[in-house]
Amino acid sequence: MADHITATRRSVIAGMTAASMAVALPAQGARRRMPKGFLWGAAISAHQSEGGNVASDSWLLEHLPETVYKEPSGDACDSLNRYQQDFAIARAIGLNCYRFGIEWARIEPEPGKFSIAALDHYRRVLTDCRAHGLLPIVTYSHFTVPRWFAMRGGWEVADSADLFARFCDTATRALGDQIGMASPFNEANIHLLAKLWRGAATPEYRAKRVAMIAAAAKATNAPAFSSILFADPDRIDGNLLDAQAKAYQAIKAGPGDFLVGVTLSTQAVEPFGENSVAARLESELYGSWWDAVNASDFVGVQTYTRMRADANGLMPPPEGAELTGAGYEYYPQALGHTIRLAARKTVRPIYVTETGIGTDNDARRIAWLDASIAEVERCQAEGIAVHSYIYWSLLDNFEWTQGYGQRFGLVDVDRASFVRSMKPSARHYARLIGERR
Template identity: 85%
Template sequence: MAEGTTRRTVLAGIAAATAIRPVMAAPAAKMPKGFLWGAAISAHQSEGGNTASDSWLLENLPETVYKEPSGDGCDSLNRYAQDFAIAKALGLNCYRFGIEWARIEPEPGRFSLAVLDHYRRVLAACRAHGLMPIVTYSHFTVPRWFAMRGGWEAADSADLFARFCETATRALGDQIGMASPFNEANIHLLAKLWRGAATPEYRAKRTAMIAAAARATNSPAFSSILFADPDRIDAHLLDAQAKAYQAIKAGPGDFPVGVTLTTQAVEPFGEGSVAARIEGELYGSWWDAVNASDFVGVQTYTRMRVDANGLMPPPQGAELTAAGYEYYPQALGHTIRLAARKTNKPIYVTESGIGTDDDSRRIAWLDASMAELERCMADGIKVHSYIYWSLLDNFEWTQGYGQRFGLVDVDRTSFARKMKPSARHFASLIRARR
């Protein structure tokens, strides 16, 4: 498969060990009062019609690396109440979703009051369904004008982002329950680790896409986070996290603001393994950012096996997910323990999921992930949530709609939602632990 550029797709080809069988459920441990059970989604991947964003432009270019455009998404822009109703029916008590910067500020300094009003209605509906809203201010996408002027490579990018966060919080903050400025704030560092494994053909196509975007917008500086040079944007993203934190905490509202990270398990194999170096490159200075915020969001999908030469390819016969990387739910226990070592901030599992067309494997994933979570908590690590990615089968970036992470199937024509058996299984896991 072609190399992807986000956490789930960039991990394609990661090492695998043996196929994992479904885990037999142990007697359920009751979770502490206030534990958050949830599902996650992003604005661009589910809302549809995000025409003012950088991603919409890239998806629709003839030279694109995207398999298909996002189009109407899951029409969650209009059907959000249906999604909240499903989440409530599953017994969830929180819902993690994004507000779309490109909709709110479609031109620099011009904020849409109508869109902010829309998101107020979304937040109110979320609360009306008994769900605490956990809001992401930027889930990879940015306004097209922001990308045209250099994106996160621009020296003033952090200030522009903080201005957006301040404006959005003034309008919405009193309805927000928790928030993070970024989804997977270190995603560019994960992309850097895997970029060297890209085929020459893919690299050339990616370069041609960005060049085409620059021509189409008459902006030679065009830059998009999923395709930018990580070394040119890391310092600006760290600055943006710090400034956005202050802007959001200024209120209104009094809610925790944290850092969500892509936290894949990095495991050493053999003598001279360079796993420590790889782990350092994956996280960079982002644990310092965590320690300057209110919580850390752990977002885990697999592991990286590392020998003396670096990242190892998957062995023949390994069980892989639809995204191409190792089926390894045990990674969640590893990354929760890593977070506990790296910070004393509250730990939330803000994403954990699997892309598969075999829903029985999703059920097995949920069982195994729950077992890892409970083992960590039995060892005294306080974990405050388990949030599954994703509620819906949605747009998976460069891979389009072919990878299904959802607990709920979405008909691509009618947008009708249909719960999968895994959704009902998740509900039963929650009931047993309440």
């Protein structure tokens, strides 16, 4: 396992999954028109695309000498200023929804001090999103938090849920009438996935991660600097569950009348051999988060690969496995597995809010789109109502500790000029949508 493994989903599952399998695409006649109201979309996050998120915990960590980040986020894709271009591209592809974040660190850069200018900005973003014919699907916290929040202990502190609910209440009062759907968190169980994979990191990497957090505490004169991607999962899980519940109530209080759900990191956990521990690992991956789903309006399935487990635990990939640019198994069939899992675990509506592939070979992205959409169609044919397919991501953006080296986007972004260029996969996605609409 490489030293750069972190708690981000697209990093923590890198290099540890099993061999890829060829996917038989459905015959032309087998294609199904999606039901009325089906959402075709792409996703992005605030920190990864906007740029200049200087008041966030991640910005500080990225710039420390002890950092585990390969490079800082910098200007990212400059979506803070170029969001209209992004919406226009999304609409040109034929999308009818767009999933993105509002950045807590911009809206509340100091505790209790809310930026009217930032809220006005996000209101313009939301109204412009709608003007482009796109339903805005909003994430209130996509991993990052304000630096002041991390300095006081982040999600490890008992009142963290109340502070997050206060932010959600303020943001919703200003923006709620323009929001189409929302979730308080992106991949609310990301810390539990990190816990499963933490043992795979080398001692050297674990020591470097600890040194980075210690350096952040020293640099900010904070007693207990804590960031969700590097925190102790056992210390934050209960507070995050509390935050989900309180944020749900704050957001539902309005204004606006929209679905508020839970997005999960949903990896297929498959058993191999006798006495496989797959069932135990799956239980640990989700903890009590299916209960949180059942107390909300929908579940967002976010799937990138599968895990295989034997009697000894997670299995490494065999020699010859096809790996994505992010280092894990190319396995789009995992999406069908997790949709079926969600259908067993909850009666709440199921949305695919993320799936995608990091690769420099756009032909493999095209194949991923074909295969993963086919999985949605198979599930629908089985009687499972799936309400969306949202690809991660629209743009080649900042991929956390891996920087700009992993390319998930349908659209290339020139790092110097920020010029956007649609890849063949974007045009292929447009064709797939047109055939099914």
